[in-house]
Amino acid sequence: MTADRSSSGNRRYDPDRKERIIEATLEVIAVQGVSGTTHRRIAEAADVPLGSMTYHFASLDDLIEQAFLKLTQEIAHHFDDAFRKAQTVDEAREAVVEVICGWFAVTERKMTLILELYAYVARNPQTRHVMTGWMAKSRQALERHFSPDVAASLDAMIEGASIHNFMHPDGISREAARLIVAKLTA
Amino acid sequence: MTADRSSSGNRRYDPDRKERIIEATLEVIAVQGVSGTTHRRIAEAADVPLGSMTYHFASLDDLIEQAFLKLTQEIAHHFDDAFRKAQTVDEAREAVVEVICGWFAVTERKMTLILELYAYVARNPQTRHVMTGWMAKSRQALERHFSPDVAASLDAMIEGASIHNFMHPDGISREAARLIVAKLTA
DNA sequence: GATTTATGCGTACAAACGTACATAGTGCAA
DNA sequence: TTGCACTATGTACGTTTGTACGCATAAATC
Known part of the structure; x- marks a missing residue:
């Protein structure tokens, strides 16, 4: 919904994507709890494709730990x-x-x-x-x-x-x- | 694995089944966390069929709340x-x-x-x-x-x-x- | 013993999950 | 401009999930 990514020729220069994913993770945990925190929800919150999750982080637990x-x-x-x-x-x-x-x-x-x-x-x-x-x-x-x-x-x-x-x-x-x-x- | 239920003609007189399910829920939460607590795991821990879960409790959240x-x-x-x-x-x-x-x-x-x-x-x-x-x-x-x-x-x-x-x-x-x-x- | 009623359960299903991977896109060196 | 190394992504797969529901079975009544 935040546009930008889905428009404008897709791939963008995005140096702090990793950081944004971590912040989005905290956002999701705050609202849904760890139990409701999934790759897909984080990806949506950070406005990045699902594939970015496993690309930047070894696993969901790895990501959660970094967020915490x-x-x-x-x-x-x-x-x-x-x-x-x-x-x-x-x-x-x-x-x-x-x-x-x-x-x-x-x-x-x-x-x-x-x-x-x-x-x-x-x-x-x-x-x-x-x-x-x-x-x-x-x-x-x-x-x-x-x-x-x-x-x-x-x-x-x-x-x-x-x-x-x-x-x-x-x-x-x-x-x-x-x-x-x-x-x-x- | 705890036998008893799977043998001996199945259906048994089990007046405090509901109570046992609640206790099993706490056990599962303690080990797996709320995020890893599922109907199936609780059912296994309490040694009751999966169907008992939705029969005795309106939803998983209902059950978790009662356990807490x-x-x-x-x-x-x-x-x-x-x-x-x-x-x-x-x-x-x-x-x-x-x-x-x-x-x-x-x-x-x-x-x-x-x-x-x-x-x-x-x-x-x-x-x-x-x-x-x-x-x-x-x-x-x-x-x-x-x-x-x-x-x-x-x-x-x-x-x-x-x-x-x-x-x-x-x-x-x-x-x-x-x-x-x-x-x-x- | 026969019939009814209420209780309990096996099973099926659509949705959502984590993760892997082939492929597409991109900046850089030449 | 071309070729290359690397980064990033879309998609597909096998599991697991919560829940619903038709059917089996025990208890109750006659």
């Missing part, structure tokens, strides 16, 4: 940014609150993708490195401002609170989050 | 038990530590199922009641011993810490958990 890797890298990058900006411990505390109450909760898409990732990793141990890599980066970002133990507890709390806020509309308020963070970092 | 409901009810029941047994606040605190470090971490199967559930609910909003019901029960159990706000924070921490412990072998130790719980319930 990209997802975690992007999130980790934003996460790191947020804590790099913080100058004081108090600003870092506020950043944690923001991550819990503002950032994740806003984008249902991102949370859905993360949950799909967790389930996927749980069932495909060979992809666990995607998770451990992500967690290591998050931990590192938090350890700019907090001790390793406190960083670990904050990381876990961010995880749990994000999920709960996603599942339950009136989960944890900004004030409540502020109090929790204060307790954990006291 | 059963899962959450069982977990909530155990959870409630643990906190009902606690007589003092300190015992309740220790119960939280146990939930984080002992209980979930032990059974990979259970954690996998929970993560599959999250992903499923995220993508099927009409099944969100399964989650909200579960969360309400957990909250209730915690509120036997803690204020609503503290209960909420403990619940979130349990969530996040369990997941992190599952993904990363050396996640949060028992001592670390004890300290965190102490901080949150101070």
Whole structure:
């Protein structure tokens, strides 16, 4: 439907096709879940022929893994940014609150993708490195401002609170989050 | 392969077949994920004919939802038990530590199922009641011993810490958990 | 024992799947 | 312009999927 490809003499110069396929994969997973993610749906979403799938990626699982890797890298990058900006411990505390109450909760898409990732990793141990890599980066970002133990507890709390806020509309308020963070970092 | 059904005149008196199908569904989801869960695999796991699937359940999604409901009810029941047994606040605190470090971490199967559930609910909003019901029960159990706000924070921490412990072998130790719980319930 | 009713199941079917591969198209060297 | 090496694609194949449905069979009633 996005035209361009089906018209204009077909074959086009398309240097970042691979990248676009990966992004389309995340889009499909977000809407259909891993269980509904197929070569054909991704190809349609990325506006590329079906043959491109097996040409650029060894298998569907290979593609899904690369998509999830990209997802975690992007999130980790934003996460790191947020804590790099913080100058004081108090600003870092506020950043944690923001991550819990503002950032994740806003984008249902991102949370859905993360949950799909967790389930996927749980069932495909060979992809666990995607998770451990992500967690290591998050931990590192938090350890700019907090001790390793406190960083670990904050990381876990961010995880749990994000999920709960996603599942339950009136989960944890900004004030409540502020109090929790204060307790954990006291 | 489990015999019995294929021999002995076939049709058998089987009053809790429906229940067994639900349990088999959880088994299949735990191993194959929702994405690999099919009528045929469930039927084989439950040792019932394929026809039984559409006879007892309106659709595959209907069956999956019922299976997840059963899962959450069982977990909530155990959870409630643990906190009902606690007589003092300190015992309740220790119960939280146990939930984080002992209980979930032990059974990979259970954690996998929970993560599959999250992903499923995220993508099927009409099944969100399964989650909200579960969360309400957990909250209730915690509120036997803690204020609503503290209960909420403990619940979130349990969530996040369990997941992190599952993904990363050396996640949060028992001592670390004890300290965190102490901080949150101070 | 005969007849009826309700329950359960084997089987078939169209649709969708992952993947392989012959072939068509394209930029580049000469 | 021609030839070549390489990239990309359309298509076909064998499986597996969810679901529907006609028929077999057990239980109930007389």
